[in-house]
Amino acid sequence: MNKGLFAIVGVFIVLLLLNSFFIVNQTEQVIVLQFGKPVEFSDGGEKVSYINNPGLKFKIPFIQQVVRFDKRVLYFEAADKEILDSENKTLTVSAFAKYKITDPLTFYEKVTDLRGINSKLDKIFESSLRDAIGKAPLQTLLTDNRKGIMKEINDSVVEKSLAFGIQVTDVRIVRADLPKENSDAIFQRMYTDRNKEAREYRAQGQEEAQKIVSKAEKLATIIIAEAERDSQIIRGEGDAKATKIFADAFNRDSEFFSFYRSMQAYKGSINKDSTSMVLSPDSEFLGYFGDINGVRKR
Numbered sequence: 001m002n003k004g005l006f007a008i009v010g011v012f013i014v015l016l017l018l019n020s021f022f023i024v025n026q027t028e029q030v031i032v033l034q035f036g037k038p039v040e041f042s043d044g045g046e047k048v049s050y051i052n053n054p055g056l057k058f059k060i061p062f063i064q065q066v067v068r069f070d071k072r073v074l075y076f077e078a079a080d081k082e083i084l085d086s087e088n089k090t091l092t093v094s095a096f097a098k099y100k101i102t103d104p105l106t107f108y109e110k111v112t113d114l115r116g117i118n119s120k121l122d123k124i125f126e127s128s129l130r131d132a133i134g135k136a137p138l139q140t141l142l143t144d145n146r147k148g149i150m151k152e153i154n155d156s157v158v159e160k161s162l163a164f165g166i167q168v169t170d171v172r173i174v175r176a177d178l179p180k181e182n183s184d185a186i187f188q189r190m191y192t193d194r195n196k197e198a199r200e201y202r203a204q205g206q207e208e209a210q211k212i213v214s215k216a217e218k219l220a221t222i223i224i225a226e227a228e229r230d231s232q233i234i235r236g237e238g239d240a241k242a243t244k245i246f247a248d249a250f251n252r253d254s255e256f257f258s259f260y261r262s263m264q265a266y267k268g269s270i271n272k273d274s275t276s277m278v279l280s281p282d283s284e285f286l287g288y289f290g291d292i293n294g295v296r297k298r
Helices: 002-018 104-110 114-133 146-164 180-252 254-269 284-289
Strands: 021-024 028-034 037-039 041-043 046-048 055-058 064-070 074-077 081-084 090-101 166-177
Touching: 021 028, 028 104, 037 104, 064 104, 074 114, 081 114, 090 114, 090 146, 104 114, 104 146, 114 146, 146 166, 180 254
Parallel strands: none
Antiparallel strands: 021 055, 028 037, 028 064, 041 046, 074 090, 081 090, 090 166
């Protein structure tokens, strides 16, 4: 009986000790709850609303509970928001923020946990984005002027989030696009416009090409006609010069000229093929065959 009692007492003492001490890590900050409500805690002889120093701590067992919060930088990604810009164009905006819990007590009292702060930050983002982007056209978000808009959004989010015991360290817009249905319609309109421009350029190019071809054909015709004209003139002048030479040669020695013309005729008619000629012996064509000295028969 005594052994059983000692065992129960021993277990109770162990549980009491285990529930009396807790460890605060380097990455943590802690608040102490008593009957579900935050209470001040004595840390190193100093009364604090939350524990920020790491180490082994003591609390009232079973009555007080510990709630831990991360001291590191936390990440929040807002849900996509549909925002109207100053031109009443609907934009789908994605954004994120980085923050730290700087006042765990206020954080716990206002939002309790990360789910609660994420819900609050989502609403803060939507409000800040509407206020800033609603005063600017889409074109501004695509230029260097977006820095001013980002600063306005950042300042607004930082200011509004302080009430929840956090410090926002960075706010960024990941993208700001038109909704998909609008983007598809704009893309189709751009595609149609570019096709129209391409057809116009092709038509202009074909027109210019036709002009160049026509001009080249006209120039070629003129050049060929002039060349043929010049060749006819040269040929005529050559024929005239040849006729004059023949005439001068004939006047100078009519017998030699007659002989030369006969030789030319022989050369043209008597060749290496099997052509046969039937002529009378006293034919004028054979006049120079009658004498070995080449004297023409009369």
